[in-house]
Amino acid sequence: MVAAPMTGQGKTTVATGLMAALRDAGHVVSGHKVGPDYIDPGYHALATGRPGRNLDPHLVGEERVTPLLLHGARGAGVAVVEGVMGLHDGRIGTGGFASSAHVAALTRTPVVLVVDVSRMSRSVGALVAGMADYDPSIEVVGVILNKAGSARNVAEITRSVAPPVLGVVPRDERIASPSRHLGLVPASEREDSARVVERLGEHVANHVDLDALLEVARSAPALDARPWDPAEEVTAPGAGPRPVVAVAGGRAFTFRYTETEELLTAAGCEVVGFDPLGDAGLPAGTRGVYLGGGFPEVYAGELAANRGLLADLRDAVRDGVPTVAECAGLLYLAESLDGRSMAGAVPARARMTERLTLRYPEAVSPRDMLLTRAGERVTGHEFHRTRITPETGADGPAWEIEGAGEGFASPTLHASYLHVHWAGHPRLAARFADAVSGSGALAADRPAREGAARAPEAPSGDAHGAPGPVSGPAATDIPDTSPVDPLRHHGDAETGPGLLDLAVNVYAGPRPDWLDRALRASLDDAAAYPDPAPARAAIARRHGRDPAGVLPTAGAAEAFTLIARLRPWRRPVVVHPQFTEPHAALEQAGHTVTTVLCEEDDGFVFDPTAVPEGADLVMVGNPTNPTGVLHPAETLRALRRPGRLLVVDEAFMDAVPGEPGSLAGEGLPGVVVLRSLTKHWSIPGIRAGYLVGDPAAVRELARVQTPWSVSAPAIAATVACMSAEAVAEAERRAKELDDRRIELEAGLRGAGIGFVPSRAPFVLVKAGQGVHARLRERGIAVRRADTFPGLDAAWVRVAVRPSEITRTLLAALSAG
Template sequence: MTGQGKTTVATGLMAALGGAGHRVSGHKVGPDYIDPGYHALATGRPGRNLDPHLVGEDRVAPLLLHGARGADVAVVEGVMGLHDGRLGTGGFASTAHVAALTRTPVVLVVDVSRMSRSVGALVKGMADFDPAVEVVGVILNKAGSARNVAEITRSVGLPVFGVVSRDERISRPSRHLGLVPASEREESARVVERLGERIADQVDLDALLAVARSAPDLDAGPWDPDREVSAPTAGKRPVVAVAGGRAFTFRYAETEELLTAAGCDVVAFDPLTDTSLPAGTRGLYLGGGFPEVYAGELAANRSLLADLREAVRGGVPTVAECAGLLYLAESLDGAPMAGVVPAGARMTERLTLRYPEAVSPGDTLLTRAGERVTGHEFHRTALTPGRGENPAWEVEGSPEGFASPTLHASYLHVHWAGHPRLASRFAEAVHDAPSPAPAPAAPVRPSPTTRPTVPGTEPVADPLRHHGDVEARDGLLDFAVNVYPGERPDWLDRTLRTSLDGVGVYPDPEPACEAVALRHGRARGEVLATAGAAEAFTLLARLRPWKRPVVVHPQFTEPHAALEQAGHTVTAVLCAESDGFALDPAAVPEDADLVMVGNPTNPTGVLHSAESLRGLCRPGRLVVVDEAFMDALPGEPESLAGERIAGLVVLRSLTKHWSVPGIRAGYAVGDETVVRGLARVQTPWSVSAPAIAATVACVSDEAGTEAERRAKEFDDWRTDLEAGLREAGIGFVPSRAPFVLARVGEGVHARLREQGIAVRRADTFPGLGPDWVRVAVRPPETTRKLLAALARS
């Protein structure tokens, strides 16, 4: 019965039997992918599904025998209630149906935490409901007192094979589509081990084995993939790349077995960590999973996305089911995906759960017009538009998905063991596909002295290193660069000129460190002067062998680039547009040992609360808050620069607010142990004499008065800009920074350039697309020129 603990008991039983020296095969009634993942951990063999709807009644027993080949005992976990099947079909594809087809004795798992003698009535009803189903006993789960257990045992009238008490240590987390897959939980193996130990202590394994031996022989032979498909008699075995890892956990074991039998080499790759497709890829199978949970990380793996995009557009035969469809879409909850399928995906409140029959509306990579298949859908995302000109299926009267001679992508999951012709056609297309071309040479990054091409709408070669200053060249009116547009104060210019008198000796950063310590009320050892925030990012990337560094996006991309350059694999956590790009500390993975976040965030202008940032801190983790634009906010609200918190470092830059981008001046303040470590990896004399002098000047009391005046001026200018955008009907993110993120529409960035106006394209920021631009705030008379140009665009 649903919610009774079937998966807990079944998985524990598999582990317990394995621990007792038996070879065990695990099976699951229904289409579910998650439970078989736990079964695989418990048995050391692939978890298998038994579903008459997906594969037909005649294949259920052969598939059971195939999965149990070489095993001593097969354990089959049911689905929902014993007699619950496809609605309107009299229990078709229910656990009882599969038990009858396979002549398998049934042991009921009953949650008795809130019942007593009523358990007897429940069990008797189950046992008597269908004479074709042999209910042989029960396991009492979540049991309480011995007295209540005795009362229940007397009422049941069938053997009680075990009494399992509640144990929160073996509870399993769930999410919007059910349980969390085993491959996503680092502690899953230990949980399964504990399950096995508990079941071994509280269930009579010998009695259950005796019941298993009583099952009659089946009048069927094992399913054999070699009899379902054929392979070419000669030639090399082409590689079919199959998506796996934490984001792509859903696929049936028989799919890979059919492809192997059809003469293909199946090679798994992980879209979260692999930077390219497997060598020699000539086919792609992208199954199901939870890409919405890992959208930021998938989007951040730009190298693999580019490789995938090139392969699919180049005609590599590709099958994508559900998660694979989302991965091929243009975006997923705002995070850019492969962009092969012309649609965007969003999480919704509505769960789509159906068990349909689908019809092929035309000839495709997998199907021929009019062919029918059975499948299932289970997702909480929606695609806009939901289909292409050539849909993959017609499901319940509606076209769905995208299809072409080389691509088949839809939400529908199909078990290929029930429809082996799909595997045959895919394998034939893979065999016929041209051999892959040699890998192209790695793109050459522009050197610091090379001027990069400033594109209008075409992609930027290296988005993480794209900077707004290249947008504002060629005499364009500059709304792209966030440098204060006014004159520098006389005292700052005098300071910079005077600093040149000292360039004949090596620079000493001590005066800058002391001045910053005084400015923020910190001890001297808590401060490190740096050559701008850029050097600080590099030092942090080199500080430790980070196991899981996280960058919160959308934000300034340089921290991400610095980590990648140091050889780290970065986890990107995306702030959702639906939440106003606000930070959700719970979205940061628990095992993150480095978290970098901007405040206020570039390019959204969102100011995160100090409370939410403190919520990121925990033992064993370094939290880095980039406050590059905090001095542009009157009163510097939500700043953590003056707070002493273990594992927290705050970065500041003087570049923007004081109009000195050519003077790389900045500093880090925070945890003294961390600051000391940064100093150890810093190159000697990296901070120049002018930068040291500028730092001393810009944190003085005199500078504080001017900084506050400029911050209030920014506030007034931004209010004027946002009012103009609002009047023009242009969407934007309410900002607290000296810039505004506006959704002007795709192509407007280039059209503004044609009118002599530069804004910062935002599609190079992870989580944003080509319809966004970042606009630096400017005086009202200058802003009016931008608004007029937008009206013409």
């Protein structure tokens, strides 16, 4: 056993390197890890070429530790066990239960201590002596000095240590393992993992006496126990086809115990892996699903973009395919994760928090369920920084832990944060296998997901004008609106010939004559490169700003890209639900985005204290698209911090009478405000916009802007829309839209349909699951909202329209 006086001494580096070095020397090596760790065994597997395995008395019981060691070491010449934390550190309050020392005593394994000596000399001798003498049931047979310095200090330390020094390992930054918010980065997520392990082996082989270590290993006494055998734990099936159990894998789902798959195989199941990041659907013939742990929050964008697999999984759960989900699997089944749409098979939302939940509990089954029977107890562990809201479902919890319910369960679903080692509780595997064998809901046999909807007869009138009669399905196909990439889904994808358009937030009326004249006149300048100086000056006059703090852009889209490319942001934050393009731009630039969610229970009101102090970029919409919530200026000002850039997207502020809450006229350091002219002036094809703000930040943004990116028509439109005539017309339009929105909200309220009170030219409506598709069948296009982080398919966004269109919509909603 490779152990240490405390965590952080280099156990994983030395243990993994030792496994690799012994394998390179021609030995067959098995790797083991004390405790519930999933990450270290991944590196052990790379080093040994065999599955990494865990030894944990809490998870599997003391009586199974030695049999599991012998099972994992079957056919190997030497077993290397990596300890956990400090040698004697175990479950709190239990006298060292499940510690490295406990496992060493159970398996009669000699211990080699790894000690970081970078800041010590003779005190190492005292430390090692204390560790060796503390518990007479274990034997400390050697020491490896890690991160060693000068030869003189090493000699001093060696003279002070009683057990033999078996190696002196100097520091080598090339073999450092990167950290993650829950520990090391899993081996499967590192492209260079194999090379790192290879370097570890070379490093240990060069600085550790392998022959002496093998002599230590040979001193271990024989163990009077039979190797664990999965076939003895579950009932083997009779003849017949083996039902497929789909097991999530890939980079996002790396946490599961090898013995779980061995038990399912012994129980007659065919275990087939699938990658939620890339596979289009569940494996053919799936009759059971196992979703283990991992880091789905790191890959939330990619997981959310794989809509086909998410829909397949949601259908499988709803069709009663037996499904088990632990921690990351629970998050994947939720409605959303950090605002990204997930499978929606569990009625809860998940988000990252600053708080780490780490516990080693005993859980009780509250009733008979898929895996358990009422009153049964299991041991497990939890290790996560996410939170689920609500914490349990209406059908009751999956477990009762420390007096509280946790997780979601039904006769065919068991989803919770708790990780359970099924080798310690093989009845769970047996029951799951029985349920899978009795399941008739093969994935290949289920009906295909709903494809293209049927189009209605085309209403008379143009898309924004007065409607004709809305009819039922007709023979023409309406294009499928399922988003390929939720962050890039746009209302334009919802519209089509014959559909009444309430999906796109473009003002439903003609452009002013003065704007059309300016656009036509701009063509006279098409032979010259565009000069944005007139637009910059006009914007500065409109908002009372210094031109140095103004930058015309090719719409807000270019501004988002400029901000994403501006700096190597350490922790960019996007406040959701809101327009998704800022998030997409940051991810495209290679940044990992932190999502802060405004919650439905709070009316989607933004709480500035929810933004992490370490955020160096914060992007928030005002009023927010799609909720229509207008955040007070003082709320946004409270977000300013030294070294932080606050970006406020005011794309719809010009549609709010009086523009309350706007920061566009304030010269606040560290603040940039974005504006778009495309919606209010019905010119989305022109791509005209601008940003105003801190002159220092604006100068930085101007340096990364591509020359001549703003076209002559966009410059002409900007100049025209900054005039006094335009400001007056904008206010008139804003008041008109405000009246129409009030009418829409009154109709929704009268019909008993939920909505979010809005200040924008659109309303977020909680119409219910399936309403989006039913409206399309009736010839009405609204904006699906499940592509907005933090929302699900029960929501739709409805653009404000003239009275007759509003009445048509309300009639269709009331008809069900």
